[in-house]
Amino acid sequence: MAKLIFLGTKGDIEEENTHHRYHSSIIIEEDDFRLLIDYGRKHPLELGEIKADAILITHAHPDHYIWLEQDIKTLIPTYLTEKTVNYGKYKPINCKIIQNNQIFQIGPLEIIPYPVLHSLRCPTVGFKIKTLEKFCLVYNPDVVDIVEKDKILTGVNLFIGDGSSWKINLVRRRDSQFFGHTRITTQLNWCKRFKIKDSIFTHLGKELLEKEREFSKQFSEVKLAYDGMEIWI
Ligand SMILES: [Zn+2]
Numbered sequence: 001m002a003k004l005i006f007l008g009t010k011g012d013i014e015e016e017n018t019h020h021r022y023h024s025s026i027i028i029e030e031d032d033f034r035l036l037i038d039y040g041r042k043h044p045l046e047l048g049e050i051k052a053d054a055i056l057i058t059h060a061h062p063d064h065y066i067w068l069e070q071d072i073k074t075l076i077p078t079y080l081t082e083k084t085v086n087y088g089k090y091k092p093i094n095c096k097i098i099q100n101n102q103i104f105q106i107g108p109l110e111i112i113p114y115p116v117l118h119s120l121r122c123p124t125v126g127f128k129i130k131t132l133e134k135f136c137l138v139y140n141p142d143v144v145d146i147v148e149k150d151k152i153l154t155g156v157n158l159f160i161g162d163g164s165s166w167k168i169n170l171v172r173r174r175d176s177q178f179f180g181h182t183r184i185t186t187q188l189n190w191c192k193r194f195k196i197k198d199s200i201f202t203h204l205g206k207e208l209l210e211k212e213r214e215f216s217k218q219f220s221e222v223k224l225a226y227d228g229m230e231i232w233i
C-alpha cells in the first residue's frame with residue numbers, strides 16, 4: 001500500500017488557521033520511496049527534512065514553486081515542464097523536463113502529466129499517478145478545467161482537487177481564455193460522470209476556511225484535507 005501525506009492544504013491566501021497553515025503540497029510514499037508534489041513559499045519542513053527521492057511541480061505560482069523566489073539548492077531530481085523552469089527567477093539544479101501526456105516512471109510510481117486550465121502566464125499540469133497495486137489518483141490543486149477529461153479521468157480511484165471555492169465564482173476570462181479556480185461542486189460533477197468514488201480537496205481558499213464545517217455537513221462523503229493529514233491508499 002501507499003501512503004499520502006498532506007504537508008500543506010491552503011491556497012495562495014493570507015488567511016490561515018491551525019489546520020491550514022501551509023501551501024498545498026503532498027507526499028506519496030510507497031516502498032520506502034517518497035515523492036513530493038509541489039513545494040511553495042509556506043512549508044512546514046525544509047527539503048532536507050522531507051527526504052524526498054523526487055519532486056514534481058505543477059506550475060510556477062509561488063504557493064507551489066519555491067524557485068520562483070528562492071535559490072534553493074538540492075540534488076533531488078525535480079520534474080517540471082520547460083515553461084515552468086523558464087518562468088522562475090531561479091531553477092532547481094537537477095531539472096528533469098516533462099511533457100504533457102508522456103508517461104514516466106519514478107521509483108515504484110507511474111506518472112502521466114496532463115494539461116489543465118488555470119493560469120494564462122503559468123501553464124499548469126495535473127498528475128495522474130498509479131501505484132504498484134494499480135491504485136490510480138489524480139492531483140489537481142489548481143484547476144479551472146482538465147483539458148482531456150475523458151482520457152484523464154477514466155479509471156481513476158481518487159480525485160484530489162482544488163478547494164479554492166465552494167459557491168463563489170473564481171473563474172476569470174480574458175479574451176476567450178479562462179483562468180482561476182473552478183468550484184468544488186463542478187469537480188464533484190466530474191467525479192460523478194467518471195464514477196470516481198473518492199475525492200479529497202486541498203488548496204483551500206478563504207470561503208472554505210470560513211465554511212469548512214458547513215461544507216463537511218452537507219458533503220459528508222467528501223474529504224477536506226488538513227495539514228498533516230495522512231491516508232493509506
Ligand atoms: Zn495555488
Ligand SMILES: [Zn+2]
Pocket residue numbers: 059061118119142
Ligand atoms: Zn496557481
